[in-house]
Amino acid sequence: MASRAINGRVEAGATGTRWLDDYRALAPQGDMLAAAERLDRAAWEAAFEELAALPGNGLSGARERAQRHADDIGTAYRAAGENEERRWPLSPVPLLIGAEEWRGIAEGMAERADLFEGVIADIHGEQRLVAEGVLPAMLVTGSPLFLHPMVGLTPPGGHQLHFVAADLCRGPDGRWRVLADHLRVPVGAGYALENRLAMGRTLGGLPSRMNVERHAPFFAAMRAGIAAACRRAEPRIGLLTSGKLNPSYPEQAHLARYLGFLLVEGADLAVRDDQLYVRTIAGLKRIDALWRRIDPRLIDPLAFDANSTIGVPGLVDAMAAGNVVIANAPGVGVLESPAFAAFLPALGERLLGRAPSLSSIGTWWCGDPDARAQVLSSLDQLLIGPAFAGPAVAGLPDGAVLGATLDGAARERLAAAMALRPQDYVGQEVAELSTMPTACGEGLLPRPFSLRVFAARGGDGRWVVLPGGFVRIGDQPDARAAVMGEGSWSADVIVHGPDPVAPVSLLQPTDSVELRRNPGTLPSRVADNMFWLGRYLERGEALLGVIRVLFGHSISADTGAALAPETVERLVTIIADTGAAERPPSHRRRDLVDFGREAMEAVDGWGSVRAINRMATGIGGVSRDRLSADMVRLLDAPHPTTGTLLDRAGTLQRRYAALAGLSAEHMGRTDAWRFHDLGRRIERALAVTRTLLAVDLRRANAEDLSTLLDLANSQISYRQRYLMGFARVPVIDLIALDPGNPRGIAFQVETIVGHLAKLPVLNDAGIAEPQQRIAARLTAGIAMASAERVDRGWVLEINQQLQKLSDAIATRYFLQGAQALREAGLTLA
Structure with a gap:
């Protein structure tokens, strides 16, 4: 067996080496694998040896295996305008980045996040950058993402930003630059985590062979950073989502579960006396922080968009009072505008004493006359797009476009529109992307990629960068970023180095955790x-x-x-x-x-x-x-x-x-399961009553009784107990009154009573609540009944009581508009 394993490893190594040699022969200049130095090249060889060792049909089998693991984890996304979720497309070939190269990226991201924090603090505070001419006022107040109510508001903890992301490109010269910044609602950290989980199942031998940097410390630091800004020692943190139609809802659900955050929607929350609460089955419970994953303009209809139906009235007031942390703070998205990239070097000099080391691609804001003239004279070499995030602008009905693709009439329309409102346009360098090996059929082909990187503020206030992120891969060989767009595939990003990596997890050592069964x-x-x-x-x-x-x-x-x-x-x-x-x-x-x-x-x-x-x-x-x-x-x-x-x-x-x-x-036998089982029990009992009501119980014949047993899934139970044929009284007793029949009414009611006894109540007076009283009435009605006397009137009464019970449960435990804020004796915690 040992020799067979050794021979298999040798054969996999030879196959992996053949794949690499074939790929290097066709890879373009600047390709990540072809340009790898000695240590990085050894990492690529190890990765392809692991791929070749997978059972199945070569690279196509590896691709199917990685996709299956992604599906098993539940990774999915929804394209804009679609109702159905799509599978998350995962390539089996990860992007490998050495620790030394990654250090430059991580330091550049942390520096960039600090710069953004300083700029947005000034915009919402003293506004010296505008007053001193470093930043045009038009770039701030002219942006649809500028939220004036945030001016003068200092967030709890003093930080506007807790989590940022950026899309990076690597040029053929090996230099990393920023294509776009994401500050409003940075998306994708969950996908990076899910990619890592799927690849861990696919290429399980890589972490030990390559000293792969882990993701868990980053998420632990992010959670600690949000908690550090809260006023309570053990804060309750929620992830605020707009719901299942959000394109990244599956990612949000995964992150909430992984981080231990409550996944909440606006309707779950309420503000009372400048405190934020979540409506729970036990009353209102205080929320100390929200990781916001919805458009900031929609989070509070009293402060921003009055038409928003997914926000929380008064949320900004609670934030202003220092009682709730919102990560990221509303208004930070103003810095996402492409035009800001033109001013980042000057802003860096002003706030950091140097231009950012991780620079943006070349950008020219047409609100500046000299920059506009340069854009118009170099149209064929630039990407022309809106200066601000938001609706399309005149001359660019479909958004950004390669200037070289515009015909004469389109150029004239664009120039005329730009003359009227030049501040609405930017010209940007057409970035050339490096390529990476991608499994296409049974072979490897070079495909362009972009890298999304994430930074979070840790508990000590400093930035921590996720070691990796995820890449998006184009399905065509054209290496221009504007052509690749969002890409067609994703891949894990592995940061590796010569030093061993500690096996860190979000799970604390068992001897340092206070046990909890709630x-x-x-x-x-x-x-x-x-x-x-x-x-x-x-x-x-x-x-x-x-x-x-x-x-x-x-x-x-x-x-x-x-x-x-x-x-x-x-x-x-x-x-x-x-x-x-x-x-x-x-x-x-x-x-x-x-x-x-x-x-x-x-x-x-x-x-x-x-x-x-x-x-x-x-x-x-x-x-x-x-x-x-x-x-x-x-x-x-x-x-x-x-x-x-x-x-x-x-x-x-x-x-x-x-x-x-x-x-x-x-x-798990949690309250969530109890409500699920309550629903099952009530519906099952109602189904049995509907069946009984369809039959004349006093005159039921053998076929009627057999049908009743079929519909109640009780044929076997009846035949095991009674050797004679079908008799009316035993059949009725079994499906209506026998507490030992798991398909009968009595069993359902007994189970319902047990669930209700374990659910929370709103007061300590010991007085039964309405749902408990109805359940007690049902229990008495069944206990006092005899099968001989069960008739249509009895069944109808049970049916009506079950429906009243369902209504009482809904009234007591579920959302009822503003009722949760008016409830007497409401629990606040």
Whole structure:
């Protein structure tokens, strides 16, 4: 076995060397691999040896393996204007950067972040840079990202910036420069983390072979930096998101889970007496800091955009009072404008005593007459774009454009528009990008790339730079940054060096951590989502069960039903009463099949199995921080479209069973799980009552009773207990009153009571709350009933009490507009 492993390693090394030699023969000047020095070249050889050692079909197999690991982690993104998430495209070939080269990048990023902090502090403070002519006033006040209410406001902790990012390019000469800065909502750190996790599973031998710098210390420092600005020793920190339609929502959910932040939306939060609170099932809980991931203009309708429906009224007042840290502070995005790059050398000289070592690509702001003349005279060599982030400007309807691509008429329109409002335009150097090896089919091809780097303020106030970030790779050989755009692939970035790296993790040593079995704060919105996810899954499964009973006894294809006409009518009634489908015109074979197909697959409306699943999928999409990747994947699975009606029903039934198993066996017994299970129990009990109401219990025949057992999934339980045929009283007792039947009403009510007893209450008086009183009434009604006397009136009362219970739970625990701020005896912590 040892010799086989050695031979396999030797063979992988030979394959990796062949790949590298073939690649070097075609790589252009300045390519990252071709230009690597001796130590870096050895790192590339180790990386390709690891790639070659992977089982599968060469580079294409490695690519599939890396993509599968990214999918398993749940990495995804949404393109602007789209509703469906896309897979995060991950290349198996990482970008390797030596520690010495990286040191220059990291120092340049920290210096640049300090410069930005000084500039934005001046813009929001004394404004000397404008007064002294270092910075044109038009560049500040003319920007749509300038937020005047922030002038004169000092953020808690004194820092405007806590987290910054920049897109870097490496030229063929090996020099790194900045393509763009990201200060408003820096996106991508989660993708860098997920890329590292996926690559760790794909190329697990690299860290020990190459002394790979780890990501965990950076995220620990970032968390400590935000906490250090808060007034409480153990602050509660939230990640503020606009919701599932945000293009990077999956990344935000992953980061919140990894960092231990609450993932919150504006509707989860409320300001009271200049304090920020999150609405939870236990009342209002104080929030000390927010990592803001939404447009700053939308965070507070009282301070900025009055039309915002996703912000928190009064949030800026709470910040001004020093009671909540917002990272980054609103208004810092004014520095993102491309025109600012033209002034960074002068700003660096003024504030740092030197120009930034990590410089921007050449930029000329057309608000300056000399710069405008240079831009117009060099149009063919420049990229022409808007000076400010925001809507398109005249002459550039589609945004930035290569000047060389403009025809005569377009040039005239641009020159005329520029003459009217020159301050709206910049000319920028067309940056040439270095290339890196990329797996294309069974070979390696050089492709241009850009690198996104992240810096965070640590607990000591100094900047820490993530060792790596992630790269975006173009799918065409054209190495101009303006042509590559956003890129088509991503890759991990590995910073390596000669010195061993300590195995740092966000997990503290077990002997230094205070044990805790309380999972933490549960926002009301999350409880609401978990509750309705449980209800929708049970509702879909119950409806599918009725459809399968209607057809399943007699058909292996779409042929019809062999049940008695009275039983068919009862099943049709159950389905139609749920709103899943219109009643069929008759009970003929084709009419019933059309009816069943509509109930299972109708796209419009809200009652079909497909529609119910769509609602469950929507909840899964906003609950990534609470659900496992397997559960999200099952919820996202497309509706089956192949096979007969029963084949498709079987596929869905197995999916429901898998989801139930994951929730029962893999979800921690937290309050989030309790609400999920509460939803399941209430919906399951309601389904049984609907079934009982469809049958005349006093005159039920054997087929009616058999159907009741089928719909309640209790056939096996009944047959194990009773050797005789179907009898009315035993059947009713089993599915309505027996607390030992996990599919019966009594079991659901008993479980509901147990859950409610463990959920928080708003006062300590010991008086039952409405939901507890209703549950107690249900318990008494079942305990006092006898199977002989159960009739339609009893079942109807149970059904109504269950619906009242659902409403009472919603009123008590879920968001009810401003009600959480008016609630008597409200818990504030």
